[in-house]
Structures are given as structure tokens and as C-alpha cells.
Amino acid sequence: MSFRMRTGFFLQTRTGCGSTTGPVSRVLKYCNSRSLAVVPQGGNTGLVGGSVPVFDEVIINMASMKNVVSFDKVSGILVCEAGCILENLISFLDNQGFVMPLDLGAKGSCQIGGNVSTNAGGLRLVRYGSLHGNVLGIEVVLANGDVLDMLGTLRKDNTGYDLKHLFIGSEGSLGIITKVSILTPPKLSSVNLAFLACKDYSSCQKLLLEAKRRLGEVLSAFEFLDNQSLDLVLNHLEGVRNPLPPSMHNFYALIETTGSDESYDKEKLEAFLLRSMEGGLISDGVLAQDINQASSFWRIREGVAEALMKAGAVYKYDLSLPVEKMYNLVEEMRIRLGDSSKVIGYGHLGDGNLHLNISTPQYDDMILAQIEPFVYEWTSKHRGSISAEHGLGLMKANKIFYSKSRESVQLMASIKKLMDPNGILNPYKVLPHSLSYS
Incomplete structure (x- = not known):
């Protein structure tokens, strides 16, 4: 586990064979006592600025927490640390005769803790479902440094609130995930x-x-x-x-x-x-x-995605929409922008996830003004989600109302205030800035 300031300060905490959760707990306890903001960071492959500092936050990078804790071949349950790179887990499971229920284009550098924190979707959600269904348990460090052990391996546990779901998709705003228990299916021939x-x-x-x-x-x-x-x-x-x-x-x-x-x-x-x-x-x-x-x-x-980056500037949108309406947005955007841009659409049709991309020679504020807020208003009008699988992060935090009611967002802010009263965990992300620190 390592952490550093955006100004360049860097500290590497080395651990032995034991748990590496302890240093994360101590860092958070220290930061919370002094109201120092913290940004958890995995592979830093996100597209909405969820894992980058805004001002002078402390970065807690999870890369050193890369051990497989256990694997049960009978149940297919994998327990691993949050810094494990997804592709390494895929290779490990392949050797065991199992598959990871998650596969992403960024698998070579993204980390499982970040995948769970953003509720990543990927290529085979139509078969295996979301991480809300595959993650059986997590270990998470709260803002005050307390370690919450919910690292269960049971498929059925109906005792009280299922708290792990608060952290899956919360983008590190409620706690830092340090270990994950995930159900993996057998590899079929x-x-x-x-x-x-x-x-x-x-x-x-x-x-x-x-x-x-x-x-x-x-x-x-x-x-x-x-x-x-x-x-x-x-x-x-x-x-x-x-x-x-x-x-x-x-x-x-x-x-x-x-x-x-x-x-x-x-x-x-x-x-x-x-x-x-x-x-x-x-x-x-x-x-x-x-x-x-x-x-x-x-x-x-x-x-x-790689080709788009090589083609020039790109405006990227990750949307959930009714399947019958998905491509209408692409066509309307082409009419709206004319010859100034190249508008393309692709994605996970099996689960209604459109990746809308506008490619231009260079970034242009006039083009952006034509895209936003139109794309969000169009999505909201058709009862879609402005973030299907990439989260909200910094870029979309203030746009959450296009997908969620004011009452829902206010409840989210209340949960954030309860669990992180000093507002140190991943500030300016997920929730509107007017609510996050009120």
C-alpha cells in the first residue's frame, strides 16, 4: 500500500506476508483525525475522474495489495486483495479451471477493488450478471480507520441489511475496499x-x-x-x-x-x-x-476505444437506454452536429449499454455545448441512466439528477454524512458538490 500527495510527496508502505489492511486503516485514521482528504486509487483506468485528486488530496494506491488469499475449487469462491489486476485473476482462475465473471478491455491494468468500487460491467454481463450478484463479501476500511469485515463466502445469508451493496459502486466515497470474495463459474469447454x-x-x-x-x-x-x-x-x-x-x-x-x-x-x-x-x-x-x-x-x-484516442479528441458517454431507443440518440446527435464531428455508437447490446462517442480533430467548447446537456436530457427523457458502467466520478457528479430523483440523492448524501462525517473520502466525486459537504 502506498500513498502520496499530488504535489509529489510519496511514501511506500511495505508489508510482509500478513494482511496489508492494517496500513490502510492507520492512514485513514490519521487523515480523518486531521480532516485530510483521501483518494483511493486502483489501476486508474476510469473514464470519469473517480480516482484522481482534485486539489491536494492524499492518494492511497492499492497496487501492493495483490495477493490471492484463497480459492475453493468446490464452490468456485475466490478471495483476493483489492490490488489484484483483473487479467492476473483471469489467468489464475483459468489455470484452476474457472473463469472470472467480469471481463473488460482494461483488464491488463485495472484492479478488482476498483472494479467492485465502480460496479464495472464489461463484456459478459448478459451471461454472468453484475458484480452486485457475483460479489459475496468484502472487507472495507471506513473513513475513521475501522475495518469492516464482511468477507463472507456464503451464497445465502439473510441476516439483516446486506451492507456490502452500499460499497459496490460507491466509488470509494463510503470506504476503501481492501479484500473481495467473489463467486466464479467453472470454465466450460x-x-x-x-x-x-x-x-x-x-x-x-x-x-x-x-x-x-x-x-x-x-x-x-x-x-x-x-x-x-x-x-x-x-x-x-x-x-x-x-x-x-x-x-x-x-x-x-x-x-x-x-x-x-x-x-x-x-x-x-x-x-x-x-x-x-x-x-x-x-x-x-x-x-x-x-x-x-x-x-x-x-x-x-x-x-x-483505442482507435478513438488515436483519431483525435473524443467526447465519451456511457449510457443505459431501452434497447429499442439506443441508436436513436446516435442518429439524432449526427443531425445535431452535422459535419463538424464523427458520431459513433457501439456497446453491450445484450444489456442495453450504449457507448456514444463523438470524435473531433480537437476539443472545441462550441461542439461540447452542442452535446451537453442535450445528451443527458435525451437520456433522462427516455428514462435511461447517464452512467451504465463507468460511474459518476468527478465529471458526472453534478449530473446525477438526470438519472436519480432529488429524494434519492438526498438520502445518498445522508448516508455519506453518516459514514464519512468529515467528508475525507474521495471528495467532489459521485454526489453533487452542493450536497456532499453540506
């Missing part, structure tokens, strides 16, 4: 991935419905991207190619199945694809023949 082309967004919607009906228990991911997203990846990332013959397709979908019977699962997916082709839902498609081809398919979808 059969994984199939198809890269498909659709003529319009309506076909994507119908394809999703048919996939849920006909693939059912083996459906593990359903992602989509528009042709502008694909063009960005092909133009800005080396070694990426379109797996389909050159043609004018408007939308693309990645459908993954995961099961235990390779021949049955593949036959089921092929039958679904043939039926969808005959029904006009897909205009072209290819089924990955090996793990390398599957990886190249995923590289296209996961590479969109």
Missing part, C-alpha cells in the same frame, strides 16, 4: 464466437431477441458496433482487418456462446445463424475457427 453484419439497427434488435430465445443458456455475449466504429479500428490500429468481405454493412454484432458440449453448441449456433440469414436478420457473417481468429474478432470490438 466449448466457446464459439460469430462476427456478423446487419443491414440496420432494427435487425440488430431482432437478432438479439432471437439469440435469447434460441441460444438461451449458452449465450454469453452480444456486442454491437456501427460501421463508423469498424472504420475507425481498421484505419487507426495496426494488424486489424475486417473478417468479412468488403461491402457496405451498417452494423456488426459479435455473438458468443459458452457451453459444455462442443458439437451440440456449435450445431446450435450454426442453426441459429442459418435461420437468421434466411430471415434477413444478418446479411453476412463468419464463425471463428480457432482461438486466434476469435481473439481477432474481439480485438475489433475492444479496439474501438
Whole structure:
């Protein structure tokens, strides 16, 4: 565990084989007694400024807390420290014959504590659900330094309030997560991935419905991207190619199945694809023949964010919307901005999560004024969420009212005041500034 001031002061606390929670507790107790603000930090891969200091806050970085505490092969329950990098946990579980129910493009550097603190979603939420369902317990250090041990490994515990849910998604504003107990499913032998082309967004919607009906228990991911997203990846990332013959397709979908019977699962997916082709839902498609081809398919979808950064300035929005309305926002934004920007849409169609991105040669306040607050007002009008999986952090804290009622936000502020009366934990994040410190 390490902490440093934004001004450059740095202190590394080294620990032996025992628990590393103690130093976190002592630092928080000290800071709380002197009303010194603290920012917990994991892999610092967030997109809303949730893990960065605003003024001169102390940064508590969790990178040294990277041990797997235990793993039970019978139950599939993993207990680990908050600083474990997600990709390392995925590799560890793979060697044990299990899988992590969370997979993100930033898995090479993000940490499980940060994932839980932001309730990260990822690529396979449609199969495994959210972290609210997979996290069985946590250990968390409160603002005053008290260690709250809720590191249970039971799937069923109906005794009183389930307090862990307060901390999952609270972005370090109520306490610092130091350990996590998470339920992991067994690794299944059969994984199939198809890269498909659709003529319009309506076909994507119908394809999703048919996939849920006909693939059912083996459906593990359903992602989509528009042709502008694909063009960005092909133009800005080396070694990426379109797996389909050159043609004018408007939308693309990645459908993954995961099961235990390779021949049955593949036959089921092929039958679904043939039926969808005959029904006009897909205009072209290819089924990955090996793990390398599957990886190249995923590289296209996961590479969109990287390609956007290389293309120039980008305004990024992470939204939850009714599936039938999702792409309407992209189309309306294109009309609104005209030729000044490139508007693209992609995301987790299986769980109604749109990543709306506006790419421009450079940042421009006039363009931003055209985007905001329109994008938030549009989302609120359609009863969506302005943050599907990235949290609110600093950038969206004052915009929470687009998704939550004033009464709900006031209750959140009351909980914050009760648990962190001096307001030291991750200030200026999550809650509106007018409520956080009142």
C-alpha cells in the first residue's frame, strides 16, 4: 500500500506476508483525525475522474495489495486483495479451471477493488450478471480507520441489511475496499464466437431477441458496433482487418456462446445463424475457427476505444437506454452536429449499454455545448441512466439528477454524512458538490 500527495510527496508502505489492511486503516485514521482528504486509487483506468485528486488530496494506491488469499475449487469462491489486476485473476482462475465473471478491455491494468468500487460491467454481463450478484463479501476500511469485515463466502445469508451493496459502486466515497470474495463459474469447454453484419439497427434488435430465445443458456455475449466504429479500428490500429468481405454493412454484432458440449453448441449456433440469414436478420457473417481468429474478432470490438484516442479528441458517454431507443440518440446527435464531428455508437447490446462517442480533430467548447446537456436530457427523457458502467466520478457528479430523483440523492448524501462525517473520502466525486459537504 502506498500513498502520496499530488504535489509529489510519496511514501511506500511495505508489508510482509500478513494482511496489508492494517496500513490502510492507520492512514485513514490519521487523515480523518486531521480532516485530510483521501483518494483511493486502483489501476486508474476510469473514464470519469473517480480516482484522481482534485486539489491536494492524499492518494492511497492499492497496487501492493495483490495477493490471492484463497480459492475453493468446490464452490468456485475466490478471495483476493483489492490490488489484484483483473487479467492476473483471469489467468489464475483459468489455470484452476474457472473463469472470472467480469471481463473488460482494461483488464491488463485495472484492479478488482476498483472494479467492485465502480460496479464495472464489461463484456459478459448478459451471461454472468453484475458484480452486485457475483460479489459475496468484502472487507472495507471506513473513513475513521475501522475495518469492516464482511468477507463472507456464503451464497445465502439473510441476516439483516446486506451492507456490502452500499460499497459496490460507491466509488470509494463510503470506504476503501481492501479484500473481495467473489463467486466464479467453472470454465466450460466449448466457446464459439460469430462476427456478423446487419443491414440496420432494427435487425440488430431482432437478432438479439432471437439469440435469447434460441441460444438461451449458452449465450454469453452480444456486442454491437456501427460501421463508423469498424472504420475507425481498421484505419487507426495496426494488424486489424475486417473478417468479412468488403461491402457496405451498417452494423456488426459479435455473438458468443459458452457451453459444455462442443458439437451440440456449435450445431446450435450454426442453426441459429442459418435461420437468421434466411430471415434477413444478418446479411453476412463468419464463425471463428480457432482461438486466434476469435481473439481477432474481439480485438475489433475492444479496439474501438483505442482507435478513438488515436483519431483525435473524443467526447465519451456511457449510457443505459431501452434497447429499442439506443441508436436513436446516435442518429439524432449526427443531425445535431452535422459535419463538424464523427458520431459513433457501439456497446453491450445484450444489456442495453450504449457507448456514444463523438470524435473531433480537437476539443472545441462550441461542439461540447452542442452535446451537453442535450445528451443527458435525451437520456433522462427516455428514462435511461447517464452512467451504465463507468460511474459518476468527478465529471458526472453534478449530473446525477438526470438519472436519480432529488429524494434519492438526498438520502445518498445522508448516508455519506453518516459514514464519512468529515467528508475525507474521495471528495467532489459521485454526489453533487452542493450536497456532499453540506
